[in-house]
Amino acid sequence: MSFSVTEPSSRQKWFAGTLVITYALITMIPLLWIMMTSFKTPPDSISYPPKVVYEPSLEGYVNLFTTRTRLSPEALAELPPPENFAEEIVRNRNMVIAGPSKFGGRFLNSVIIGFGSTFLSIFLGTLAAYAFSRFKIPLADDLLFFILSTRMMPPIAVAIPIFLMYRQLGLSDTHLGMILLYTAVNISLAVWLLKGFIDEIPREYEEAALIDGYTRFQAFYKVVLPQAATGIASTAIFCLIFAWNEYAFAVLLTSGTAQTAPAFIPTIIGVGGLDWPAIAAGATIFLLPVMIFTVLLRKHLLRGITFGAVRK
Amino acid sequence: MSDGTVDRLARATPTRVARKVKGLSDRAIAWLFVGPTIFLLLAINIFPLIWTINLSFTNFKANRPNRAVEYIGLRNYERILSDSDIWLSMQATAHFLFWTLFFQVLIGFALAWLINKKFRGNDMWTTIIVLPMMLSPAVVGNFWTFLYQPQIGLFNYIVAFFTGADPSSFDMLGSVDLAPWAIVIVDTWMWTPFVMLICLAGLRSIPDYIYEAAEVDRASKLRQFFTITIPMVLPFLMLAVLFRGIENFKMFDLVVQLTGGGPGSVTEMSSINLKREAFEKWRTGYSSAFAIILFVTVFGLASIYVKALNKVKER
Numbered sequence: 001m002s003f004s005v006t007e008p009s010s011r012q013k014w015f016a017g018t019l020v021i022t023y024a025l026i027t028m029i030p031l032l033w034i035m036m037t038s039f040k041t042p043p044d045s046i047s048y049p050p051k052v053v054y055e056p057s058l059e060g061y062v063n064l065f066t067t068r069t070r071l072s073p074e075a076l077a078e079l080p081p082p083e084n085f086a087e088e089i090v091r092n093r094n095m096v097i098a099g100p101s102k103f104g105g106r107f108l109n110s111v112i113i114g115f116g117s118t119f120l121s122i123f124l125g126t127l128a129a130y131a132f133s134r135f136k137i138p139l140a141d142d143l144l145f146f147i148l149s150t151r152m153m154p155p156i157a158v159a160i161p162i163f164l165m166y167r168q169l170g171l172s173d174t175h176l177g178m179i180l181l182y183t184a185v186n187i188s189l190a191v192w193l194l195k196g197f198i199d200e201i202p203r204e205y206e207e208a209a210l211i212d213g214y215t216r217f218q219a220f221y222k223v224v225l226p227q228a229a230t231g232i233a234s235t236a237i238f239c240l241i242f243a244w245n246e247y248a249f250a251v252l253l254t255s256g257t258a259q260t261a262p263a264f265i266p267t268i269i270g271v272g273g274l275d276w277p278a279i280a281a282g283a284t285i286f287l288l289p290v291m292i293f294t295v296l297l298r299k300h301l302l303r304g305i306t307f308g309a310v311r312k
Numbered sequence: 313m314s315d316g317t318v319d320r321l322a323r324a325t326p327t328r329v330a331r332k333v334k335g336l337s338d339r340a341i342a343w344l345f346v347g348p349t350i351f352l353l354l355a356i357n358i359f360p361l362i363w364t365i366n367l368s369f370t371n372f373k374a375n376r377p378n379r380a381v382e383y384i385g386l387r388n389y390e391r392i393l394s395d396s397d398i399w400l401s402m403q404a405t406a407h408f409l410f411w412t413l414f415f416q417v418l419i420g421f422a423l424a425w426l427i428n429k430k431f432r433g434n435d436m437w438t439t440i441i442v443l444p445m446m447l448s449p450a451v452v453g454n455f456w457t458f459l460y461q462p463q464i465g466l467f468n469y470i471v472a473f474f475t476g477a478d479p480s481s482f483d484m485l486g487s488v489d490l491a492p493w494a495i496v497i498v499d500t501w502m503w504t505p506f507v508m509l510i511c512l513a514g515l516r517s518i519p520d521y522i523y524e525a526a527e528v529d530r531a532s533k534l535r536q537f538f539t540i541t542i543p544m545v546l547p548f549l550m551l552a553v554l555f556r557g558i559e560n561f562k563m564f565d566l567v568v569q570l571t572g573g574g575p576g577s578v579t580e581m582s583s584i585n586l587k588r589e590a591f592e593k594w595r596t597g598y599s600s601a602f603a604i605i606l607f608v609t610v611f612g613l614a615s616i617y618v619k620a621l622n623k624v625k626e627r
Contacts, residue, residue: 047464125349128345152611157361159590215336248583279458
């Protein structure tokens with residue numbers, strides 16, 4: 001390559017690299033600390049100074065998934081030897097496992113509601129985006145703006161009537177209610193992003209298919225959908241991450257059967273104070289899939305973020 | 313636009329007749345495709361909004377559904393505008409909004425500018441920097457309360473390590489002076505990457521030849537930065553500010569988990585105040601009026617801002 005005035009010198013690159021890497025490392029500390037805390041024992045987690053080197057323990061994870069009851073030393077001595085490692089960890093604290101905790105169910109709720117609403121938003125969003133992209137719809141620009149402006153409302157403002165409406169319809173604290181709600185929130189972004197992706201597919205492909213005797217429907221799912229697959233996938237990730245992380249609606253509209261993990265994790269309480277290793281264990285299990293997703297799909301994700309904002 | 317020959321041919325043929333034979337007309341398909349989305353938005357966004365407007369003129373209390381509902385005109389609005397708590401929450405929101413945007417723009421732009429120097433491995437480090445913004449604010453915010461613990465918290469330990477202060481001498485979340493900054497720090501940590509990504513998109517959209525031309529004209533690097541880089545990135549930066557501004561005006565999850573609005577009410581943002589009125593005091597009519605005021609404020613500010621943005625774009 002020839003000399004270019006816009007190419008930074010190697011000293012500049014080195015300098016920029018050092019600063020950015022320093023920032024990245026600092027920004028990672030809280031996340032690393034969550035994971036490290038999840039493998040500590042409760043006493044280790046609250047020691048001063050904070051322990052960086054410690055003996056790893058699964059107590060946080062055991063506490064996260066179980067409920068425990070305290071027994072007197074005499075009663076403990078009479079029990080048969082512990083059957084597994086979890087029982088052994090708990091016995092060391094003079095307790096026995098009483099049963100499973102609610103965490104498993106709450107995590108499952110997050111999965112059901114997350115995937116359910118993502119599927120629905122993508123299904124409806126793709127149809128709408130295709131129509132906006134290809135047909136002359138009266139007032140299309142106003143409709144698109146209307147769809148986007150629904151995102152400006154503070155969730156709490158919408159939550160009051162939705163709370164009342166769901167109470168009337170029997171949708172409060174149900175999976176279906178939360179799926180519909182998250183779909184309504186996500187669909188604006190989904191339509192907006194997907195329209196951009198579909199706009200990029202040349203119309204000639206479909207026109208050719210139509211001339212070959214395809215109906216519009218066939219042209220749509222045999223020609224357009226495969227072409228838009230990447231765009232649909234990255235939009236889906238966005239919807240999934242939103243539904244996965246959402247807190248305000250979850251905490252106001254669910255309390256039991258449909259409560260999601262973000263509303264549940266902060267309520268984990270141990271014996272005599274907050275059980276930080278258990279909270280950290282819950283957070284780790286909950287956050288890790290998103291982190292892995294982000295790293296694996298970074299190209300699509302990063303494009304989606306800037307694209308969604310810049311297209312306006 | 314893809315106004316190809318095929319397109320023109322397609323328009324020349326009597327399409328409506330031709331396509332009706334093969335299935336639904338295009339117009340029917342358009343409405344069939346858009347309809348469900350519009351319906352869902354009407355049912356779960358617009359209908360509730362109208363209901364909120366209606367409730368805002370009443371004295372309804374959702375925990376006493378059987379009590380007779382009275383229409384009391386604009387009294388809820390009058391009460392809100394003369395309520396000092398509401399103005400305090402607006403002040404807390406303004407403080408949070410101003411400083412989070414200030415730091416995020418400053419750090420976000422600087423990072424984007426550095427990453428755009430294209431050092432080796434910049435993709436990987438960008439991904440790592442982006443991680444915090446992909447995570448659940450509630451779960452992460454909850455964990456930050458642990459980092460902020462006066463004696464045992466890692467944040468206090470690190471600050472004490474570098475300043476020599478006693479780590480238990482300051483309580484980020486418990487002190488009236490520090491709590492507003494504690495939430496600014498976490499929000500900046502979480503959302504700076506968003507501003508960075510938008511700025512990066514802006515920087516990458518500047519074609520090289522502009523710099524090459526400036527170089528030929530012997531403009532200094534500093535001059536190039538202020539006359540090319542900044543003006544070209546400005547529309548992107550303003551968009552990032554718009555998006556972050558709207559989000560932080562609505563801020564709820566992170567701050568609820570961090571401080572719950574305390575100590576006292578120094579970090580009680582309008583959304584938290586609204587939640588308290590609506591779901592703890594159950595003043596449904598009153599809080600509906602507050603919700604409408606908030607919505608109108610966001611919408612109004614955003615519209616003014618978008619006008620300014622378009623002016624900048626036109627330049």
